[in-house]
Amino acid sequence: MTVPTLPEQHAIATHFPIAMLLTGIVFDMLASIVRKPVWRAVGFWMMLVGAVMTIPSVVTGWMTFSDMYSNSIPPVVAVQHRLLAIVTTVLALILVVLRIADRDKATGWTRALHVLAGIVAALAVGATGHLGGQLVFRGGANEVSPGAPHAAAQAEFTPPPALVTEGENLFWSDAIGCRDCHRVGERGGLTGPNLTSIGTSKPDVMWHVRHLEDPAAVVPGSMMPKNEKLTPLQREALAMYLVSLR
Numbered sequence: 401m402t403v404p405t406l407p408e409q410h411a412i413a414t415h416f417p418i419a420m421l422l423t424g425i426v427f428d429m430l431a432s433i434v435r436k437p438v439w440r441a442v443g444f445w446m447m448l449v450g451a452v453m454t455i456p457s458v459v460t461g462w463m464t465f466s467d468m469y470s471n472s473i474p475p476v477v478a479v480q481h482r483l484l485a486i487v488t489t490v491l492a493l494i495l496v497v498l499r500i501a502d503r504d505k506a507t508g509w510t511r512a513l514h515v516l517a518g519i520v521a522a523l524a525v526g527a528t529g530h531l532g533g534q535l536v537f538r539g540g541a542n543e544v545s546p547g548a549p550h551a552a553a554q555a556e557f558t559p560p561p562a563l564v565t566e567g568e569n570l571f572w573s574d575a576i577g578c579r580d581c582h583r584v585g586e587r588g589g590l591t592g593p594n595l596t597s598i599g600t601s602k603p604d605v606m607w608h609v610r611h612l613e614d615p616a617a618v619v620p621g622s623m624m625p626k627n628e629k630l631t632p633l634q635r636e637a638l639a640m641y642l643v644s645l646r
Contacts, residue, residue, distance in 0.1 A: 406467055407620030410460040414532065417457050420450030421492055421525050425518040428499070432515050444499050451492035458489050464620060481531035488524040495521050535620065559605070559640035567641025570634055576627065578638070584645060592624065599646040608639035 404412065424446030431440035465482050495517050502514075571578045572587075581592035588595075602608065607618070612635040615624035630638070 405614075405617050406460060406464045407616055410457065410464045411621040413453070413457040413460050417450045417453035417492075418525055418529055420446045420453065422522060424448075424450055425495075425522045429515050429518050444496075447492065447499065448496050451489070451496045454485075454489040454492055458485050461485055477531055477534050481528065481535060484524060484528040484531060488521070488528045491517070491521040491524050559644050563637045563640040564644045567637035567639070567644075570638050571641055576629065576634075576638075581624070595642060595645055597646060599643045603643055605636075605639045605643050608642050609635050612638055 424443045427439050427443030427446060429443075430436070431443055461482065465478060495514075498514060498517060570576050571582075571584070573579075579588045581589045583590060583594045584596050611618040612627065612630060614626060615622040
């Protein structure tokens with residue numbers, strides 16, 4: 401059995417607290433409006449479990465962040481995601497503490513405070529999830545940050561024509577299957593990201609080599625499977641072709 405990587409562990413730990421917190425907050429707010437004690441109890445326990453589960457989510461996220469950007473400058477979206485995740489955890493814990501403190505006897509302004517805190521916490525959860533989605537699905541985790549070393553050199557790099565041709569042939573071949581999911585120009589599939597200008601947004605050859613070797617390790621939560629058929633030389637050729645797409 402393969403042990404999940406840090407990004408995979410973070411993905412596993414993240415979805416459960418998001419679902420529990422949002423659903424719990426909705427139940428809690430509805431209970432305050434329609435005066436349903438059972439709904440309030442359901443909301444409380446869901447928020448409690450969700451708040452506790454944010455802790456492993458933040459821990460695995462912090463470890464993933466440290467591992468991915470140990471030798472590079474993290475992009476702004478990654479920093480914002482980490483900061484908001486911490487804020488969300490604190491807000492969720494505060495919300496639970498407020499609910500425990502009143503022991504289901506909230507009236508008047510305290511009930512309004514709970515609703516307000518729930519709305520703020522829900523917005524924080526949504527914003528954190530949105531930034532996480534940008535990191536995973538829009539490649540934000542691997543954007544070149546302003547001031548990152550070698551950024552200009554990477555952008556000006558011209559891949560060797562022979563390797564570009566070899567990589568292009570591999571990309572469009574039946575054996576490798578890149579074209580089944582990815583589109584370049586008017587050709588290719590629509591399942592994966594459009595790679596027509598990938599060389600502009602991702603000019604680092606080594607990033608592509610690492611991504612082709614283990615997609616989920618480079619882009620947390622990536623749906624792209626490992627391609628065990630590729631040799632190191634083929635990965636390099638494919639990377640050169642992708643960098644040439646500008």
